[in-house]
Amino acid sequence: xxxxxxxxxxxxxxxxxxxxxxxxxxxxxxxxxxxxxxxxxxxxxxxxxxxxxxxxxxxxxxxxxxxxxxxxxxxxxxxxxxxxxxxxxxxxxxxxxxxxxxxxxxxxxxxxxxxxxxxxxxxxxxxxxxxxxxxxxxxxxxxxxxxxxxxxxxxxxxxxxxxxxxxxxxxxxxxxxxxxxxxxxxxxxxxxxxxxxxxxxxxxxxxxxxxxxxxxxxxxxxxxxxxxxxxxxxxxxxxxxxxxxxxxxxxxxxxxxxxxxxxxxxxxxxxxxxxxxxxxxxxxxxxxxxxxxxxxxxxxxxxxxxxxxxxxxxxxxxxxxxxxxxxxxxxxxxxxxxxxxxxxxxxxxxxxxxxxxxxxxxxxxxxxxxxxxxxxxxxxxxxxxxxxxxxxxxxxxxxxxxxxxxxxxxxxxxxxxxxxxxxxxxxxxxxxxxxxxxxxxxxxxxxxxxxxxxxxxxxxxxxxxxxxxxxxxxxxxxxxxxxxxxxxxxxxxxxxxxxxxxxxxxxxxxxxxxxxxxxxxxxxxxxxxxxxxxxxxxxxxxxxxxxxxxxxxxxxxxxxxxxxxxxxxxxxxxxxxxxxxxxxxxxxxxxxxxxxxxxxxxxxxxxxxxxxxxxxxxxxxxxxxxxxxxx
RNA sequence: GCCCGGGUGGCGGAAUGGCAGACGCUGAGGACUUAAAAUCCUCCGGGGAUUUUUCCUCAUGUGGGUUCGACUCCCACCCCGGGCACCA
Numbered sequence: 001x002x003x004x005x006x007x008x009x010x011x012x013x014x015x016x017x018x019x020x021x022x023x024x025x026x027x028x029x030x031x032x033x034x035x036x037x038x039x040x041x042x043x044x045x046x047x048x049x050x051x052x053x054x055x056x057x058x059x060x061x062x063x064x065x066x067x068x069x070x071x072x073x074x075x076x077x078x079x080x081x082x083x084x085x086x087x088x089x090x091x092x093x094x095x096x097x098x099x100x101x102x103x104x105x106x107x108x109x110x111x112x113x114x115x116x117x118x119x120x121x122x123x124x125x126x127x128x129x130x131x132x133x134x135x136x137x138x139x140x141x142x143x144x145x146x147x148x149x150x151x152x153x154x155x156x157x158x159x160x161x162x163x164x165x166x167x168x169x170x171x172x173x174x175x176x177x178x179x180x181x182x183x184x185x186x187x188x189x190x191x192x193x194x195x196x197x198x199x200x201x202x203x204x205x206x207x208x209x210x211x212x213x214x215x216x217x218x219x220x221x222x223x224x225x226x227x228x229x230x231x232x233x234x235x236x237x238x239x240x241x242x243x244x245x246x247x248x249x250x251x252x253x254x255x256x257x258x259x260x261x262x263x264x265x266x267x268x269x270x271x272x273x274x275x276x277x278x279x280x281x282x283x284x285x286x287x288x289x290x291x292x293x294x295x296x297x298x299x300x301x302x303x304x305x306x307x308x309x310x311x312x313x314x315x316x317x318x319x320x321x322x323x324x325x326x327x328x329x330x331x332x333x334x335x336x337x338x339x340x341x342x343x344x345x346x347x348x349x350x351x352x353x354x355x356x357x358x359x360x361x362x363x364x365x366x367x368x369x370x371x372x373x374x375x376x377x378x379x380x381x382x383x384x385x386x387x388x389x390x391x392x393x394x395x396x397x398x399x400x401x402x403x404x405x406x407x408x409x410x411x412x413x414x415x416x417x418x419x420x421x422x423x424x425x426x427x428x429x430x431x432x433x434x435x436x437x438x439x440x441x442x443x444x445x446x447x448x449x450x451x452x453x454x455x456x457x458x459x460x461x462x463x464x465x466x467x468x469x470x471x472x473x474x475x476x477x478x479x480x481x482x483x484x485x486x487x488x489x490x491x492x493x494x495x496x497x498x499x500x501x502x503x504x505x506x507x508x509x510x511x512x513x514x515x516x517x518x519x520x521x522x523x524x525x526x527x528x529x530x531x532x533x534x535x536x537x538x539x540x541x542x543x544x545x546x547x548x549x550x551x552x553x554x555x556x557x558x559x560x561x562x563x564x565x566x567x568x569x570x571x572x573x574x575x576x577x578x579x580x581x582x583x584x585x586x587x588x589x590x591x592x593x594x595x596x597x598x599x600x601x602x603x604x605x606x607x608x609x610x611x612x613x614x615x616x617x618x619x620x621x622x623x624x625x626x627x628x629x630x631x
Numbered sequence: 632g633c634c635c636g637g638g639u640g641g642c643g644g645a646a647u648g649g650c651a652g653a654c655g656c657u658g659a660g661g662a663c664u665u666a667a668a669a670u671c672c673u674c675c676g677g678g679g680a681u682u683u684u685u686c687c688u689c690a691u692g693u694g695g696g697u698u699c700g701a702c703u704c705c706c707a708c709c710c711c712g713g714g715c716a717c718c719a
Binding site for chain 2: 014015018019021022023025027029047048049050051062105128129130131132134135136137139140141142143147148149150152153222224342345346415416417418421423424426428429430431432433435436438439442489491493494496497498499500501504507572573574576578579580581584605616617618619621624625627628629
C-alpha cells in the first residue's frame with residue numbers, strides 16, 4: 001500500500017498521499033534481544049530500535065507497563081513490595097492520546113538487570129509510562145545521550161548518560177547535556193568497541209548484521225498501521241457468515257445460503273451484546289457440516305467494509321448472480337474521478353485501497369488501485385462546525401429549500417468558495433444567489449413569447465445590428481470561459497461570476513425589443529439557460545420549457561461556442577512605461593507591434609512619462625500588453 | 632517535535648508572469664411607492680493633488696531577490712489552519 005502510493009502521485013492531492021504515508025508509518029530499524037540476568041524463566045527482552053548504532057550507550061531497558069514480562073520480572077524481585085502498587089496505578093491510568101505528548105515521564109526500577117549483548121554490560125530494567133505496548137515490541141533501550149525522551153527520563157531518575165556518537169565538530173559532555181545528540185547523518189561512533197570510528201550510517205547495517213550473525217537480533221521494518229477489527233456490535237452492518245457448532249467449531253455458511261440477511265425485526269435495547277444476539281430466530285440455526293443445532297455469529301461487519309467496495313457494484317447493479325461481472329469492472333475501473341471530503345483521507349480511502357489489494361490478490365479485480373484521481377472538496381461550516389454525516393446538518397437544508405429552493409442552495413454553495421475550500425455558510429450572502437436567479441427568471445419570462453414565436457432558429461450573424469453583435473459576442477465569450485472553468489479548472493465560483501456578468505450585460509441592453517431580433521434573443525437566452533443547467537437544474541428545466549422545448553433540457557448537450565462570434569472587434573491594450581500603466585490604446589485584434597507602438601506614443605500621458613528619454617526596449621505581448629522601457 | 636496548506640478591501644472571493652480587487656455580500660446615497668417589500672440607478676482599499684474632469688502615490692502577512700513587468704517564481708522570517716506525534 002505504501003509503494004503503490006507512487007501510482008497515485010499527480011492524481012491524488014499530495015497531502016492525502018502524505019497522510020496515508022504517515023498513517024502507515026513505516027519504520028526501518030532492528031530488533032535486539034537482551035537476556036535477563038539471574039531471573040529464571042524471565043526473558044529475553046526484545047527491543048526495537050532505529051538506532052542500533054547507539055546500543056553501546058544504552059544505560060537501561062524500559063518496558064511498557066502492559067508488557068507481559070513485567071509481572072514475571074517482579075516475581076521474587078527484592079523491590080516487589082514497593083513497585084507493584086506503582087505498576088497497578090500505571091496500568092490503571094487510562095492515558096488519553098492527546099495527553100501523551102505532554103505527560104510527565106514516570107517509571108520505576110524492577111530490581112532486575114538485562115545484559116547488553118554487544119558488550120555484556122548489566123543494565124537496569126525499568127518500567128516507563130511513555131513506552132507504548134502497541135508500537136514495536138513494547139520495550140526499548142534507553143540511550144539518553146542520543147534520544148531526547150530517554151535523556152529526560154534518565155536525568156529524572158539519575159541514570160548514567162554515555163556518549164557513543166561524537167559530532168564531527170565539538171565534543172559532547174555527558175553530564176552537562178540538556179539536548180540529546182540525535183543527528184544520524186553526522187558523527188563518529190565512540191565507546192563502541194569494534195565499531196568505533198564508523199559513522200552512524202555505516203554502523204547501522206554493520207551492527208544489525210553482527211546481531212543477526214550472533215543470533216540475538218536482526219534488521220527489521222515495522223509499521224504503525226494497526227490491524228483492522230471489522231466486527232461491530234451493531235444491527236446495521238453486514239452479518240458475518242459464520243456458524244459456531246458445538247461439535248465442528250467455527251464453520252463458514254455454505255455458498256448456497258449466502259447472503260445471510262439481517263433479521264427484519266431486531267430487538268434494539270441499547271444494552272448487552274449485539275442486537276442480533278437477542279434475536280433467537282436469527283441466532284439459532286443448524287451446522288452446515290453435521291446438521292446439528294448451532295449458533296450464528298452475532299456481530300456484524302463495520303460499515304467501512306461496505307464502503308470499501310460498493311463502487312464495483314455500480315458497474316453492474318442489476319446482476320442477481322454475482323456482485324458484478326468482471327469484464328464490466330475491468331472496463332470501468334479504476335475510477336477516473338472520485339470526490340469526497342478530506343475527512344475520508346485516511347480511513348475510507350485507505351480501507352478501499354486495502355480492499356482492492358485483497359480483491360486483486362484473490363483474482364477478483366485486475367487493477368492495483370481503485371481510484372485514479374481524487375478530489376477532496378471542502379466542507380460547509382457554520383460557526384466553525386463542519387456539516388457532515390456524523391455531525392449532522394449545521395444548516396437546515398429543509399428550511400433553506402423551503403425559503404429559496406434547492407437550486408439557490410446549490411448555486412450558493414458553488415459560488416461562495418472554490419470547491420476544494422471549506423465554506424462558511426452565510427445567511428446574508430445566499431440572498432445574492434436568490435436575487436440573481438430571480439433576475440434570470442424575470443429576463444426569460446419577459447422574452448419567452450418572442451422566443452416561442454421563432455420558427456427557424458438560425459441566426460444570420462452577417463446581418464446583425466451593433467446591439468446584436470455585442471450580445472452574441474458576450475454570450476459566446478462567456479460560454480468559452482465557462483466551458484474552460486468547468487472542464488479544466490473546476491472553478492465553479494468564477495464560472496458563476498461570468499454568468500452573472502453576462503446577465504448584467506443582457507439587462508444593460510434592454511429593451512431587447514429594440515434592435516434585437518427574436519432569433520438572437522433565443523440564442524442568447526438559451527445559451528444562458530444551458531450554462532446554468534448544471535448548477536440549477538430545476539430552474540433551468542423550467543426556463544427551457546418556457547422557451548418552447550418539449551424535450552427535457554437534461555437531454556441537451558453542452559453547447560459549443562462560436563469562435564467567430566466570440567471574437568472582439570478591437571482590444572484594449574494597456575501601455576506601460578517602465579512597468580507602470582500610463583494609458584490604454586484600442587486596436588484591432590492581431591495588430592502588429594509597430595502599429596501598437598505608433599498609437600501608444602500618441603497618448604499624452606505616455607509621451608509625458610517618456611519625456612525626452614530614450615526608449616531602450618519595448619516588450620509587446622500581442623493583444624495583451626505593451627511595455628516601453630526608457631532610460 | 633515532524634510534515635502539509637494558507638495569509639489579497641468591512642466580508643466571501645477573482646486574477647494560470649501582463650490593467651490587483653472580477654462577481655457577490657454588507658454599507659451609504661438616490662429613484663419608484665401614501666408607505667413598506669420587491670425592483671432599478673450611483674458610490675464604496677489607504678493617502679495626496681485637483682474646479683468637475685482627472686492625475687499622482689502607497690497597497691496582495693514582513694524583508695530581500697529574479698524579471699521589462701511579481702498576488703503569481705526563488706530565499707528568509709512572522710502569523711493562522713490542518714495532519715501525525717513520547718512511534719523508540
